[in-house]
Amino acid sequence: MRLRSVFILAAVIALAAAALWYGTRPKPVAAVLWTVEKGRVEATVANTRAASVSACRRAKLSPSQGGRIVALPVREGQRVAAGQVLLEIWNEDLGAQLALARAQVESSRSRAEQSCRLAEVAEHEAARAQSLHLRGFVSLERAERSASEAKASRAGCEAARAEGEQAQARVRVAQAELSRSVLKAPFAGVVAKINGELGEQTTPSPPGIPTPPAIDLIDDRCLYVSAPIDEIDLPAIRIGMQARISVDSFPGRRFAGRVRRIAPYVLDVEKQARTAEVEVEFVEPKEAGALLVGYSADAEIVLGVHEGVVRVPSAALLEGKRVLVVRESDTVLEERAVETGLANWEFTEVTRGLSAGSRIVVSLDRAGVKAGARIEPEAAAMPAAK
Incomplete structure (x- = not known):
C-alpha cells in the first residue's frame, strides 16, 4: 500500500513537471518556408537610374541662314518622306x-x-x-x-x-x-516639334549658343533604350547580349532586347555613382511600334543563364552564404552554409550544400526566426518558377 502511494506521488510529480515544461516552453515561431527546387537562374544587370526610349535617328533642324518663314507645309505629328520640304524662308x-x-x-x-x-x-x-x-x-x-x-x-x-x-x-x-533657304527632311520620319509660324523670323543657332530648332524630326521606325549602367557592371557586358525591356507605360509587359552599343566613356555627372550609357535595341521593332520616344523604361541585361539547377530565393540567403533549413523531425531551424553560382534579385543558384526538396526559411525579417528556433510553417508567397 505504501509502495503504491509512492508510485502515485511520482506520477503526479512527473505530470506536474510535464505540464510546467509544456506551459513554459518557447512557442513556435511562424515562418514562411520555401521548398528548394530546380529551375532557371540568370545573372543580370540593370540600369541604376531611369532609362528612356530613344530614336535611332533624330535631327533637330534649322535653316542654315536666317529669314522670314514664308512656307510651312507640315504640321506636328505628320509623317514626311526623305527630301520633303519642311520649311522655306523668303528667298x-x-x-x-x-x-x-x-x-x-x-x-x-x-x-x-x-x-x-x-x-x-x-x-x-x-x-x-x-x-x-x-x-x-x-x-x-x-x-x-x-x-x-x-x-x-x-x-x-x-x-x-x-x-x-x-x-x-x-x-x-x-x-x-x-x-539654304529651304529646309528638307534628311530622312523619313515624324515631325515631333515645330518652333515657328508663318511670317516669323527664324535664325540658326550661333556657335556655342543652343537655341530651339525650327523642326524636330524623329525616325520612329527604329527605337532603342538608352540605359545608364554602373561602371562596376560594364566589364561583363558585351555587344549582342540578350536583354529584357520594360516600359512604365506598359506595366506587366516585357520586350525582347539586345545590346547594340556600349558607350566608350564613363559619365562623371554623379561623382559617387559613375555610369556609362548602354543602348539596348528591340529585337522585334514592330512590337515597339506603340512606344513613344521619351518613355521611361528599364533594361535588364542577361549576362549568363543556367538551366535545371538547384536554386533558392535570393531573399533567403543570410550573410556569409548561409540558409536556415527546417529539420523535418521536429521543425527546428538549423543554419547551413552553401556555395552559390549565378544570381539575380529573384533567385540564386546553389552549387553545394542543399538539394531539391529541402525546406528553407524565406521570412528572415521576422522576430525569433533563427537557428534553434522551432517554427510553425506558413505557405510561401514567392514568384512563380521560370
Whole structure:
C-alpha cells in the first residue's frame, strides 16, 4: 500500500513537471518556408537610374541662314518622306540671282559658239594661206598673218568657253544659296516639334549658343533604350547580349532586347555613382511600334543563364552564404552554409550544400526566426518558377 502511494506521488510529480515544461516552453515561431527546387537562374544587370526610349535617328533642324518663314507645309505629328520640304524662308532675291546667273550662262554659250565658229574659219583660212604660200601664190607675210589671226581666234574661243564655265559655276553658287533657304527632311520620319509660324523670323543657332530648332524630326521606325549602367557592371557586358525591356507605360509587359552599343566613356555627372550609357535595341521593332520616344523604361541585361539547377530565393540567403533549413523531425531551424553560382534579385543558384526538396526559411525579417528556433510553417508567397 505504501509502495503504491509512492508510485502515485511520482506520477503526479512527473505530470506536474510535464505540464510546467509544456506551459513554459518557447512557442513556435511562424515562418514562411520555401521548398528548394530546380529551375532557371540568370545573372543580370540593370540600369541604376531611369532609362528612356530613344530614336535611332533624330535631327533637330534649322535653316542654315536666317529669314522670314514664308512656307510651312507640315504640321506636328505628320509623317514626311526623305527630301520633303519642311520649311522655306523668303528667298525672292536669291531666286532672282539664280535667274540672272542662268541668263549669263546662255549669253556666254552664244558668245562661245560664235567665237569658236570664227576660230574655225580663221584656222581654215590660215591653212589655205599656208598652202598657197608653199605653191608661191601668196607671200610669207600674208601666210604668217593668217596663222596669227587663227591663233587669236582660237584663244578667243577658249576664253569664251572659260567664261561659260564661270557662268555655270555662278549658277551652282546661286542654287546653293537658294537651297539654304529651304529646309528638307534628311530622312523619313515624324515631325515631333515645330518652333515657328508663318511670317516669323527664324535664325540658326550661333556657335556655342543652343537655341530651339525650327523642326524636330524623329525616325520612329527604329527605337532603342538608352540605359545608364554602373561602371562596376560594364566589364561583363558585351555587344549582342540578350536583354529584357520594360516600359512604365506598359506595366506587366516585357520586350525582347539586345545590346547594340556600349558607350566608350564613363559619365562623371554623379561623382559617387559613375555610369556609362548602354543602348539596348528591340529585337522585334514592330512590337515597339506603340512606344513613344521619351518613355521611361528599364533594361535588364542577361549576362549568363543556367538551366535545371538547384536554386533558392535570393531573399533567403543570410550573410556569409548561409540558409536556415527546417529539420523535418521536429521543425527546428538549423543554419547551413552553401556555395552559390549565378544570381539575380529573384533567385540564386546553389552549387553545394542543399538539394531539391529541402525546406528553407524565406521570412528572415521576422522576430525569433533563427537557428534553434522551432517554427510553425506558413505557405510561401514567392514568384512563380521560370
